[in-house]
Amino acid sequence: MKKTSVRAKVLTGTVAAAALAAATLGAVSASAEATDTPAVAAAAVRTDAQNKNLAQSTGLTxxxxxxxxxxxxxxxxxxxxxxxxxxxxxxxxxxxxxxxxxxxxxxxxxxxxxxxxxxxxxxxxxxxxxxxxxxxxxxxxxxxxxxxxxxxxxxxxxxxxxxxxxxxxxxxxxxxxxxxxxxxxxx
The missing domain is CATH 3.30.450.150 (Haem-degrading domain)
Incomplete structure (x- = not known):
């Protein structure tokens, strides 16, 4: 039976860790979008109730x-x-x-x-x-x-x-x- 080299083990571990991190980040991002967006939008509206930080633009339809x-x-x-x-x-x-x-x-x-x-x-x-x-x-x-x-x-x-x-x-x-x-x- 062939032994796996240290380099191959490290590479395999790195790829697995990256895949796990990507999956976790995607799940967290998806759940954050689903639940936090209305709260963030409401906070932004409350924060800028007098439109001090917003620019409006006029344009043609x-x-x-x-x-x-x-x-x-x-x-x-x-x-x-x-x-x-x-x-x-x-x-x-x-x-x-x-x-x-x-x-x-x-x-x-x-x-x-x-x-x-x-x-x-x-x-x-x-x-x-x-x-x-x-x-x-x-x-x-x-x-x-x-x-x-x-x-x-x-x-x-x-x-x-x-x-x-x-x-x-x-x-x-x-x-x-x-x-x-x-x-x-x-x-």
């Missing part, structure tokens, strides 16, 4: 973002242009991205980046592009695109979303279509 995107595509189609449109939330996360029929392959990404840029600075990207003369390093900020075609969506003067358009022959047209999406939200 998915229905509103879709309405704005569709109004943007409709304005472009009416002008005979094939574009892509992106609507991002306050944090620059894409909520809606529509690539219009016949829009170029580069247009979806450009639309997202224009929307991100507009909401980040709460200004139309055509205005931001003019700022590059004074601060050329702005263009080095990741995920931005300082070309006309992005418009911020505001609530009480604060940015809540951005609409970006790409694919028309000029940024001025892209921005005109983005503005149509913003205006659709006021109707």
């Amino acid at each position: 998915i229905e509103a973002a879709t309405k704005a995107a569709q109004a943007t595509l409709d304005a472009a189609a009416k002008a005979g242009q094939r574009v892509s449109v992106a609507v991002v939330d306050r944090d620059g996360v894409t909520r809606v991205l529509l690539k219009g029929d016949g829009a170029g392959p580069q247009s979806p990404e450009s639309a997202v980046r224009k929307a991100f840029t507009a909401v980040s600075w709460n200004a139309p990207t055509s205005e931001l592009a003019k700022r590059l003369a004074q601060a050329p390093n702005l263009k080095d900020i990741p995920n931005t695109l300082f070309l006309a075609g992005g418009a911020p969506v505001q609530s009480k003067g604060a940015p809540v979303a951005g609409i970006g358009v790409a694919g028309a022959p000029s940024g001025d047209l892209d921005e005109q279509f983005a503005q149509a999406g913003v205006e659709a939200l006021t109707k």
Whole structure:
């Protein structure tokens, strides 16, 4: 009969101990989630009853973002242009991205980046592009695109979303279509 080496015994013991620890931790975590969550949530509400530690954010619903995107595509189609449109939330996360029929392959990404840029600075990207003369390093900020075609969506003067358009022959047209999406939200 072959003897088991000390190394094999240690390795086997370590694996067994790790498996037991993982099983125990999983069981404890599962029972903690099941029983402690309501108590923790209630304590958090009591602790912050005056909302001193909570931040609230205003944003577009998915229905509103879709309405704005569709109004943007409709304005472009009416002008005979094939574009892509992106609507991002306050944090620059894409909520809606529509690539219009016949829009170029580069247009979806450009639309997202224009929307991100507009909401980040709460200004139309055509205005931001003019700022590059004074601060050329702005263009080095990741995920931005300082070309006309992005418009911020505001609530009480604060940015809540951005609409970006790409694919028309000029940024001025892209921005005109983005503005149509913003205006659709006021109707």
